[in-house]
Amino acid sequence: MNSVRPSCERLDALSPYDPKYLPATCLLSANENPHDVPKEVRTEINRRLKTMSFNRYPDPLANGLRDKIAEANGLERENVLVGNGGDELLFNIALAWGGPDRTFLNVPPTFSVYEQNARLTGTRVVNVARREDYTIDEDAVLTRVAEGDIDYLIVASPNNPTGKLADEGFLLELLDATDALVMVDEAYFEFSRMTMRPYLAQHRNLVILRTFSKAFSLAGVRLGYILGNADVITQFIKVRQPYSVDAVSQTIAEAVYENRASFERGIVSIIEERTRLVDELSKLPEIKAYPSDANYILFRAEGAPSVWQGLYDRGILVRDFSGAEHLTDCLRVTVGSPDENDRFLMELKQILIERRRA
Numbered sequence: 001m002n003s004v005r006p007s008c009e010r011l012d013a014l015s016p017y018d019p020k021y022l023p024a025t026c027l028l029s030a031n032e033n034p035h036d037v038p039k040e041v042r043t044e045i046n047r048r049l050k051t052m053s054f055n056r057y058p059d060p061l062a063n064g065l066r067d068k069i070a071e072a073n074g075l076e077r078e079n080v081l082v083g084n085g086g087d088e089l090l091f092n093i094a095l096a097w098g099g100p101d102r103t104f105l106n107v108p109p110t111f112s113v114y115e116q117n118a119r120l121t122g123t124r125v126v127n128v129a130r131r132e133d134y135t136i137d138e139d140a141v142l143t144r145v146a147e148g149d150i151d152y153l154i155v156a157s158p159n160n161p162t163g164k165l166a167d168e169g170f171l172l173e174l175l176d177a178t179d180a181l182v183m184v185d186e187a188y189f190e191f192s193r194m195t196m197r198p199y200l201a202q203h204r205n206l207v208i209l210r211t212f213s214k215a216f217s218l219a220g221v222r223l224g225y226i227l228g229n230a231d232v233i234t235q236f237i238k239v240r241q242p243y244s245v246d247a248v249s250q251t252i253a254e255a256v257y258e259n260r261a262s263f264e265r266g267i268v269s270i271i272e273e274r275t276r277l278v279d280e281l282s283k284l285p286e287i288k289a290y291p292s293d294a295n296y297i298l299f300r301a302e303g304a305p306s307v308w309q310g311l312y313d314r315g316i317l318v319r320d321f322s323g324a325e326h327l328t329d330c331l332r333v334t335v336g337s338p339d340e341n342d343r344f345l346m347e348l349k350q351i352l353i354e355r356r357r358a
Contacts, residue, residue, distance in 0.1 A: 010122055017113060024317035026340050031160070031188075031296045033217040034337040035266040037256065045255045049248065058247035061237070065250055068257050069225055073197055078230040081237060082253075084244045086187055086211040086224030090154070091117050093207075095239040097152035097181050098123030105144060105153035107136050109326040111160045111185070126150070129326060134162040134290065134298075138170045145178040156185040158192050161321055161332045163292030165192050175203040181232065183207045187224075188294035190215035190267050191274070197227060204229045214295060215267050216256050223253045270295050274335045280345050286352050295335045303355075304329040310351040316344055 019030060037045070062082040070080045083089040094117040098104055104118040105126045118125050128140050136155070144150070155174075157166040166184070175182055184196045186208055200206055207228035212218040223245060226236065256263075274292060281289035281299055288300040301307045304322035308331055311318055318334075321327040333344060 010119060014116065014119060017116060020319065022312070022317055024312065025315035026336070026343055027317050028334040028336050028340060028344060029317045029319040029332075030219070031214060031294070031334050032219045033214060033266065033270070033295070034335075034340060035217060035263075035269075037217050038259075038262045038266075041256060041259045041262050044259065045252050048251050048255055052247060052251055054247070056247070057243055058245065058250055060243055062245045062250045062253075065254050065257065066225075068254060069227075072257070073227060075200070075227060076230070078233060079200070079227055080225060081228075081233050081240075082223065082225045082245050082250075083240065084224075084249075085213065085222040086185070086209050087113065087222075088240070088244055089209055089224055089226050089236070090114065090185075091120075092236050092239050093152060093154070093181070093183055094118050094121045094123060096235045102151040103149050105141070105150045105180070107141065107153075107155060109134070109162060109321075109324065110154075110156050112324075114154045123151075130162070134159070134164065136166060136170065138167070138173075141170075142174065142177055145174065145180060148178075150178060150180040152181040152183065154183045154185055156187070157194070157196075158188045158292065158294040160185075160187070160294070161296065161319070161327070161330075162298050163290055163294050163296060165194055165293045168194070168196070171196060172199065172203075175199070175206055179205055181205050181207060183209055183226075185209045187211045188214055191271060191295045192293035194293070200227060200229070204232070207232055212253055212256065216260065216263055217266075218252065218256060221249050221252050223249050269338075270335050273338060273341055277333070277335060277341055277345070284349065284352060286355075287348075296332050297335065298327075298330055298332045300329045301331060302329055304331050306355075307331065307348070307351055310354075311344070311347055314347045316347055318344075 065082055066077045066080045070077050098118055098121045100122045103124045106115050108127055115125055131137050155166050182205055189195050207226050209226050211224040278289050281287050290298045308320040319332040321330045
């Protein structure tokens with residue numbers, strides 16, 4: 001039979017997630033770490049991979065890595081779960097706490113995958129938009145959760161793509177105000193130096209998401225983890241794919257996590273460069289740069305698509321959010337190496353000069 005029946009109806013209104021990857025000589029669009037894994041850590045990774053059995057299945061739950069993460073955070077293995085990137089764990093929260101007749105609260109603009117996953121699982125989505133300065137409308141969120149029908153919500157802190165931390169006092173008030181599962185996405189916490197980890201014991205409805213992709217330079221490996229109450233972790237385990245974290249990724253991540261101090265110099269460099277980039281962007285009258293606690297900066301430029309194209313024509317790829325709701329004329333640039341940042345600033349200034357002359 002040369003035909004196939006339609007897929008699930010709820011896919012009709014969805015488009016595949018598009019990271020908008022394009023080839024360029026200066027990649028500043030995906031919030032990647034500009035520094036690769038340090039040489040000494042790479043040497044240790046290679047040593048361990050030489051002794052790994054490729055013909056055997058990996059530890060299904062990556063317990064060796066779970067133990068290392070738990071110890072570093074003053075927790076037990078049962079409070080940690082590793083996933084195939086943070087993306088798997090974001091999908092798993094929708095599988096475990098979402099579904100038909102269940103409700104997810106979202107605070108856009110934020111990472112679009114949150115809402116995408118909810119809709120994929122047939123979960124009702126309630127959007128409480130951020131204020132014009134991209135801070136959370138805290139009163140509106142608390143008022144909405146007080147209705148009692150929210151099953152889970154995700155708050156990125158720092159928020160992607162807008163860059164700022166959520167207020168700690170608000171998050172604590174939110175945790176007290178609802179029995180919904182509250183995921184705080186801390187994918188960029190190494191650049192913010194702020195975490196909700198101290199509050200896990202007092203709040204059974206708190207789960208924290210982190211990743212190896214950013215500060216630990218492992219975007220190409222795909223590994224993330226969550227911290228939470230043991231009962232919550234058990235529910236995540238029920239919906240995860242078997243062997244979702246392969247043996248190679250587990251081996252690499254264990255070596256990286258044991259040597260995470262080696263990444264500190266690079267993290268500090270990114271934080272320093274972030275400050276420099278915001279300062280330089282703020283000097284440009286056509287640009288509005290938003291403060292950031294992450295490794296990227298959101299900025300507004302009139303005619304953003306043409307600015308994006310001008311940068312791309314010069315070999316620089318940044319992320320264009322100008323067509324997204326709430327993000328008119330906004331672009332996002334990843335904090336790169338000092339040389340990459342210099343190049344970005346030089347070319348951006350040249351584009352603006354040419355526009356003034358036109």
